[in-house]
Amino acid sequence: MVAKVAKAAKRTVANVARFADMLSAMGTEPRLRIMQLLLKSHPQGLVVGDIQEELGITGSTLSHHLEKLRHEGLVKMRRESRFLWYTADTAGLEQLLAFLYDECCSRNHAVAPEAVTRCCG
Amino acid sequence: MVAKVAKAAKRTVANVARFADMLSAMGTEPRLRIMQLLLKSHPQGLVVGDIQEELGITGSTLSHHLEKLRHEGLVKMRRESRFLWYTADTAGLEQLLAFLYDECCSRNHAVAPEAVTRCCG
């Protein structure tokens, strides 16, 4: 058993609002690029300064973006001496992806599962 | 062969911006609910009036939401006499889901594939 299977998130009205917020949090180029960087460097993550250098934005703007991603459960933070390490929050991402996959690929199979998962196991 | 396998969307800067726009388009409660309704009624779709009744918003607001979803390649429209039928744009959704799955589940497997696809084949 590779991973515990997450409990299915029910499609309540509240959950829809929450998933909408998560989508919105990733729905901006700088923030989606942040997610890409953190996923690429998972599970170690990156310190703020490294992300800033990649994106070429001011520290305060970046801080706001990270705060938003954190608030929506998409990234996590840990302090290590003077550095703040950010990492992708895999639990939140898992819930979001499962929700989307469920909505799109189950029921009447609007989107073909194998078209989504073609890239890897 | 159930479905043609879509050509993998390369992770160019331009594509990241496009996927961010798609995520943003779904990143609002009314629009995410619209997508749910259209996926649930796929492939037939729904006429605007039915969606409006479900969401309980004005026609003009709904029209703006539908326009945005259409602009980002998430829904399609067809006219049938006096009625406009909206449907989920499965090609666009497929590209978006494949992108997310690829980012999250390939490479270092930050998110476990089977946690995402647990619900169906």
Place this chain on the structure above:
DNA sequence: CATTCATTTCGATTATTCTCGAAGTGTCAA
């Protein structure tokens, strides 16, 4: 061709989001 119906477009208001520089906070090192 006037009317009804389904929906969009227009015009405008309010709310939210993005971004920045400057000031503040927490941590270490000397």
Place this chain on the structure above:
DNA sequence: TTGACACTTCGAGAATAATCGAAATGAATG
């Protein structure tokens, strides 16, 4: 305990987005 460093929070301006009612459009129907 002073200074440097890594980063956040504050305060504020400018750009986007959401929403609405009213007017306009497009298609059928009498």
